[in-house]
Amino acid sequence: MIKRLVNFLKARLKKFVLDEIWLEDYIKLGMKIGNNCSIQPGVIFDYSHCWLIRIGNNVTIAPQAYLLAHDASTKRLNGYTKVASITIEDNVFIGARALIMPGVTVGKNSIVAAGSIVTKSVPEGSIVAGNPAKVISTVESYIEKNRTLSSVAKIYDSSFTIQGNISHSDKEKMYEELVNGIGFIE
Template sequence: MKIMRLIRKIYGRILARFDRVGYLRWIGLNFGEDIHIYGNPSKMFGTEPWCITLGNHVHITDEVKFVTHDGGTLLFRHLVPDLEITKPIVVGDYVYFGTRSMIMPGVKIGNQCIIAAGAVVTRDVPDHSVVGGVPAHIIKTSEEYFEKIKKESLHLGHLEYEQKDKALKKFYGVK
């Protein structure tokens, strides 16, 4: 039994590294099309990944955590042995998760939302919102964010990695 668990764990880590979307399928995550994982998915989705639903065009950066259960229940199981709090997380379409953001149990994130780096999302996020902070709160609408970034854009997003790197170095005067 322990050997099978170890083999499964090793297989999962290898799959997570080389086929991120295949790994999501393997752990039972529910997801739409065009999912982008930037980081190690084996550390993102916790113990109940089948309780998480991601929409289409979702981008998840490094060290994001989806927490579907309340571990604090362990402190009270001596009083109520069957105590358990596990809730699904539902994510809409066109959502971006910044590095080290954390999504707590039972949260629903609407369409076209940005979750800022380091945000701890404890409440539902309405459509077209940019949220950040601990706990996360609405900073602006996604439309306001879009207007801001259009003005600040370097217009290099269409380039492949090497071309973009070269253009950025030229722009910033790096040799």
């Protein structure tokens, strides 16, 4: 129990030190971040051109996403490195390990699926996925699909999370219940 508590505190301290001070440095260099954003550990912002990155309000960026405002592949070809702005508008979710390339605007209320490589701007209210990322759905359709799915799926309360101190037996129970399906946590 003490070892778990120490590991938890180490992880929280590491997150605080790496995330907060780290984001502060980007902001000092000119990157703009709106209010109520959740930027997870391991997100990489283009340090060399971070002032070209603008992030709106209520944006979530999942672990290990990458926002790249320059493209040095042109340097050998014509002697110049290509640079362009990146704009992430309000209420956007960017999935784990997604790559946002220079010149991209992710429109309001959009979702970028995990692992996507976004080379073109994302229309407002869209879901994009793939390499290169393409529109696969609207957020409105996705919400309706999940509303329907949640009406028949197993619903768990917050005790079924790490923060809820999930027990070993509940972890096993949850695994068994989700072997062949999807569930939701309130």
